[in-house]
Amino acid sequence: xxxxxxxxxxxxxxxxxxxxxxxxxxxxxxxxxxxxxxxxxxxxxxxxxxxxxxxxxxxxxxxxxxxxxxxxxxxxxxxxxxxxxxxxxxxxxxxxxxxxxxxxxxxxxxxxxxxxxxxxxxxxxxxxxxxxxxxxxxxxxxxxxxxxxxxxxxxxxxxxxxxxxxxxxxxxxxxxxxxxxxxxxxxxxxxxxxxxxxxxxxxxxxxxxxxxxxxxxxxxxxxxxxxxxxxxxxxxxxxxxxxxxxxxxxxxxxxxxxxxxxxxxxxxxxxxxxxxxxxxxxxxxxxxxxxxxxxxxxxxxxxxxxxxxxxxxxxxxxxxxxxxxxxxxxxxxxxxxxxxxxxxxxxxxxxxxxxxxxxxxxxxxxxxxxxxxxxxxxxxxxxxxxxxxxxxxxxxxxxxxxxxxxxxxxxxxxxxxxxxxxxxxxxxxxxxxxxxxxxxxxxxxxxxxxxxxxxxxxxxxxxxxxxxxxxxxxxxxxxxxx
Numbered sequence: 001x002x003x004x005x006x007x008x009x010x011x012x013x014x015x016x017x018x019x020x021x022x023x024x025x026x027x028x029x030x031x032x033x034x035x036x037x038x039x040x041x042x043x044x045x046x047x048x049x050x051x052x053x054x055x056x057x058x059x060x061x062x063x064x065x066x067x068x069x070x071x072x073x074x075x076x077x078x079x080x081x082x083x084x085x086x087x088x089x090x091x092x093x094x095x096x097x098x099x100x101x102x103x104x105x106x107x108x109x110x111x112x113x114x115x116x117x118x119x120x121x122x123x124x125x126x127x128x129x130x131x132x133x134x135x136x137x138x139x140x141x142x143x144x145x146x147x148x149x150x151x152x153x154x155x156x157x158x159x160x161x162x163x164x165x166x167x168x169x170x171x172x173x174x175x176x177x178x179x180x181x182x183x184x185x186x187x188x189x190x191x192x193x194x195x196x197x198x199x200x201x202x203x204x205x206x207x208x209x210x211x212x213x214x215x216x217x218x219x220x221x222x223x224x225x226x227x228x229x230x231x232x233x234x235x236x237x238x239x240x241x242x243x244x245x246x247x248x249x250x251x252x253x254x255x256x257x258x259x260x261x262x263x264x265x266x267x268x269x270x271x272x273x274x275x276x277x278x279x280x281x282x283x284x285x286x287x288x289x290x291x292x293x294x295x296x297x298x299x300x301x302x303x304x305x306x307x308x309x310x311x312x313x314x315x316x317x318x319x320x321x322x323x324x325x326x327x328x329x330x331x332x333x334x335x336x337x338x339x340x341x342x343x344x345x346x347x348x349x350x351x352x353x354x355x356x357x358x359x360x361x362x363x364x365x366x367x368x369x370x371x372x373x374x375x376x377x378x379x380x381x382x383x384x385x386x387x388x389x390x391x392x393x394x395x396x397x398x399x400x401x402x403x404x405x406x407x408x409x410x411x412x413x414x415x416x417x418x419x420x421x422x423x424x425x426x427x428x429x430x431x432x433x434x435x436x437x438x439x440x441x442x443x444x445x446x447x448x449x450x451x452x453x454x455x456x457x458x459x460x461x462x463x464x465x466x467x468x469x470x471x472x473x474x475x476x477x478x479x480x481x482x
Contacts, residue, residue: 055188066374067179069332069333071166075382079118084133085430089117093116100429108341113391116401125143126143127144142363142364144420147417149443149480153433159206167211168215169471177210182451184460185453192327198331198334294308303364317333342397374414377415383404407432423436448469455468
């Protein structure tokens with residue numbers, strides 16, 4: 001008898017024992033069943049398991065309740081947006097000092113490529129004096145609301161592992177995403193929409209669906225990707241001839257069967273199945289209303305640059321606000337268009353034409369509605385770009401920047417983060433962090449802190465050990481917090 005056959009035999013024995021205790025109808029049997037379930041690792045009661053997305057209390061009082069993650073996939077150039085380097089201007093075109101690039105391998109350029117100064121001008125904005133590139137037209141309006149981190153660091157140097165690392169805390173595929181951890185820890189405040197919603201614009205992400213996957217967590221916690229156009233999720237409409245009443249009767253019968261099986265086995269995927277069927281039923285009414293941006297005022301649409309019925313980053317930002325208003329816990333926007341190996345200045349201008357206004361509008365809109373104080377908004381990509389130029393006539397590339405993981409910039413807003421500050425510093429040429437380094441795990445730990453979690457204790461046991469988002473690093477960055 002092989003291992004799988006042995007497992008089947010043991011499972012049948014387990015089912016038989018449970019049927020005996022369940023059906024014997026006496027108090028002793030009920031107690032024995034409860035004991036058996038706990039012994040087998042099913043510590044949660046079947047009743048608790050029926051709604052795995054029920055709201056849950058965090059470890060301690062939270063400053064934030066929800067997250068909107070504006071993921072700029074492809075890696076925006078921090079040197080052309082946030083991190084002004086006069087020394088790059090001074091030494092533009094000259095070879096990079098050898099000691100800075102010793103032992104470093106880049107994806108597409110040689111380490112001794114010439115230095116490349118930004119083509120943009122920089123100025124300070126707001127009472128905070130936030131220094132921003134003039135490529136930004138709108139973001140300076142909320143300079144006093146954002147918290148700029150110029151000392152981000154990551155371990156990945158290519159896009160797919162970089163995106164997976166930024167979103168899951170690991171370069172290995174198959175780990176739960178940040179959004180999945182948050183919904184696992186907090187549950188949802190809505191029964192009519194998914195707890196974790198994904199919206200996309202521009203190209204597809206290099207890391208794919210792993211960026212919003214649930215990994216080894218029950219699948220109820222994974223992100224639900226909405227379509228860019230048409231109905232947000234396929235097959236929400238009933239087939240011809242199937243009435244709402246008929247559908248409800250069928251779902252009730254299926255739910256009863258699934259709940260009986262859940263009580264018997266304790267399998268969390270059965271709870272996921274129940275939740276998915278019920279969610280789809282409710283979304284038939286909630287989703288069309290959510291997606292109808294025409295109900296927004298003309299002033300709001302103009303503020304975002306949104307156009308009802310079209311697919312765009314601007315529409316997604318407005319949808320993000322509408323989603324959190326309806327109780328969605330985690331909304332993530334993926335805009336994959338920032339991989340500028342050639343003509344970085346033109347590329348940055350083009351992407352900010354698509355994203356700058358809506359990003360700024362979202363922060364301002366949340367602020368005026370009283371939502372920013374308990375909503376974390378985070379903006380950034382998977383890594384940064386090199387201070388050296390990428391030029392390759394054979395590939396048709398010029399005035400570009402290669403991947404750089406040793407320093408880059410992100411910003412956050414709301415959710416108890418200290419507004420109007422810039423932390424972190426890189427060296428004179430923008431190669432390395434020299435002050436207040438913030439690793440990806442540190443950023444995750446700090447955001448979890450604001451959501452009410454000790455990042456070392458938000459864990460899930462898998463394959464014999466407890467895993468966590470910051471596995472096994474991460475420090476809360478107190479300088480970022482109000």
